[in-house]
Amino acid sequence: MKTGLESEGRTVKVAVDAMGGDNAPEEIVKGVELARDKYPDMSFQLFGPEERIKALLQNDDRITVVPANSVIAMEDEPVRAVRTKKDSSIVLAATAVKEHTADAFFSAGNTGAVLAAGLFIIGRVKGIDRPGLTTTLPVVTGDATGSFTMLDVGANADYKVTNIEQFAVLGNFYGQTVMGIKTPRVGLLNNGTESDKGDKAHREAYQRLSEMTNINFIGNVESRELLNGAADVVVTDGFTGNATLKAIEGTALSMMTLIRSKIMASTKAKMGYVLSRNAFHQVGQVMDYSKHGGAVLLGLKGAVIKTHGSSKAETVRNTMGQIHQIIASGLIQQTIDYFDTSADQTNVDNTEK
Structure with missing residues (x-):
């Protein structure tokens, strides 16, 4: 076809x-x-x-x-x-x-x-003003098989609030055109969901994003909720985004290593793995960020x-x-x-x- x-x-x-x-x-x-x-x-x-x-x-x-x-x-x-x-x-x-x-x-x-x-x-x-490095990560809650987009994840360690506004527009376009989401939910990565959370720059970014009529801004999102599908597009500065991305990747790798070591430590665990290997394979597939491709410089x-x-x-x-x-x-x-x-x-x- x-x-x-x-x-x-x-x-x-x-x-x-x-x-x-x-x-x-x-x-x-x-x-x-x-x-x-x-x-x-x-x-x-x-x-x-x-x-x-x-x-x-x-x-x-x-x-x-x-x-x-x-x-x-x-x-x-x-x-x-x-x-x-x-x-x-x-x-x-x-x-x-x-x-x-x-x-x-x-x-x-x-x-x-x-x-x-x-x-x-x-x-x-x-x-x-500054392009944003954009990556796609999996949503892993329950039976969910979706994904979300995050930017910036490393192009700009220093930033201005204007850059966050532009990242929101860029990410919104990416969500619509590439990810196929009609009205992407755009969230600001912060240390709490309340509107007054974060430093001065994050509070100003929250205010400006709230006033934008060309995106569906849903407010602040915390890093612990990212893989739960809290937003379709998550915007942040490059330093925070890169640190968050590496923390997610490192945690996933460490957990898989820990599980593997525990399985190999006992005969009962090995037998349990044989019975559950399809489930382990599915988990590995969900957490495999490489299937989503690379990072795009938008x-x-x-x-x-x-x-x-x-x-x-x-x-x-x-x-x-x-x-x-x-x-x-x-x-x-x-x-x-x-x-x-x-x-x-x-x-x-x-x-x-």
């Missing part, structure tokens, strides 16, 4: 940093081929050492290898590396989006360098998606599916149009005053 894009004769073109991540290029290439086989309306440009990448390909159908002579390593200083390593796989992949030869830029490499390439090469949407003039450095082929494939949704939904253009209109209206208002 053809997808909407395929029936329109359109192809989603993805520029891939084939050398980014702990398992590159092998797992990146495998993941791209899995995505190529699943999505007939996607094509891929793999940036990296030409001969090395070609040797890994099973076939090159809808895959083009573009030579990149250098790699930005995890330990490189991001901004300096983007400015000096012009022939790196990250810089060339981002440039492909800037020059409109690709619709999206994907990498599992140096996060700071991906953010810098997005900002300095692809550029911000007019009206956006607020740029192109789609930029970053996955974990440890990503394997399956995660790469899932992220390509996420990219397919983003491009098919028209999210980027809708964001550009919205903030263009908002900026024009602000100019009119200021002129009238």
Whole structure:
């Protein structure tokens, strides 16, 4: 069955940093081929050492290898590396989006360098002060199988209340266009649900979000309620968001390790596991955040998606599916149009005053 894009004769073109991540290029290439086989309306440009990448390909159908002579390593200083390593796989992949030869830029490499390439090469949407790094996490309450979106999760450690307002709009668009939620519930991450909780900045953010008529603001949400589906979109600053994300990931991994160690400690526990392994498998599936894809840098003039450095082929494939949704939904253009209109209206208002 053809997808909407395929029936329109359109192809989603993805520029891939084939050398980014702990398992590159092998797992990146495998993941791209899995995505190529699943999505007939996607094509891929793999940036990296030409001969090395070609040797890994099973076939090159809808895959083009573009030579990149250098790699930005995890330990490189991001901004300096983007400015000096012009022939790196990250810089060339981002440039492909800037020059409109690709619709999206994907990498599992140096996060700071991906953010810098997005900002300095692809550029911000007019009206956006700071893009927000956006991730999707699972809802695990009862039989729930949903998810929620959170931003910012690491792009901006320092912030202004205006940034939180813009994150709310960006997250609302993402919830509507990519997650398919007609009216996303937008919550502000805080240390209590009452309107007067938090520091001065959070109290001001609560007030401003409450006055916005273009989002469905439901108030403050606490971190302990995130996985219970307290909101569809959660907005916060990058420092808090990143710390919260890592706490969630670390807790999930620690709990799975603890359960595994207890099972292996006794014969009775092992027998119980055999009887309950389907349930354990289902829990593992729900908590596997990699199936939701990567983190999206919202607020740029192109789609930029970053996955974990440890990503394997399956995660790469899932992220390509996420990219397919983003491009098919028209999210980027809708964001550009919205903030263009908002900026024009602000100019009119200021002129009238």
